[in-house]
Amino acid sequence: MKIDIDRIDKIHSNKIGIAFFDKSEIENIDFEQDIYLLFNNTILIFNIFELEIFFQDVINTMNNVSESSKGKHSKYYKCIILETPLHQLRLVSSYNDLQLLKDLIKGTLFQIELSGILKEIL
Structure with missing residues (x-):
């Protein structure tokens, strides 16, 4: 899959990645539209419901991490397995x-919700 920068409609970004819509797919922001989540050399494509499930997976994983995995020396080591909505991944x-x-997904969900509210008002 090749990403054409001219077709990206950025939703939210931070140090780890970016969430975006593909402009060629945008008609209206709805709950079935694909949301591209690019982070750590990975692109996951979700609809809004799947993204909310993945957000909860991230939160659950963070809550279940042992104190030793949160420690000063291990916070940058990749030693935590993150479940995804895709059973095989x-x-x-x-x-x-x-x-x-977590911040990237939370910001993405907020921006999508805010866009929906503003669209209704205007």
Whole structure:
């Protein structure tokens, strides 16, 4: 898959990655539209419901991480297995990356919700 930068409609970004819509697919922001989540050399494509499930997976993983995995020396080591909504796909991540991924998804969900509210008002 080749990403054409001219076709990207950025939703949210941070140090770990970017979430975006493909402009060629945009008609209206709806709950079935593909949301591309690019982070750590990985692109995952979700609809809004799947993204919310993945967000909960990230939170659950962070809550279940042992204190030793959160420690000063291990927060950058990729030693945590992150479940995804795709049963066959697991990702290996560091605790620091999980925090950044959580922020990326939370910001993405917020921006999509805000766009929907503004669209209704205007």
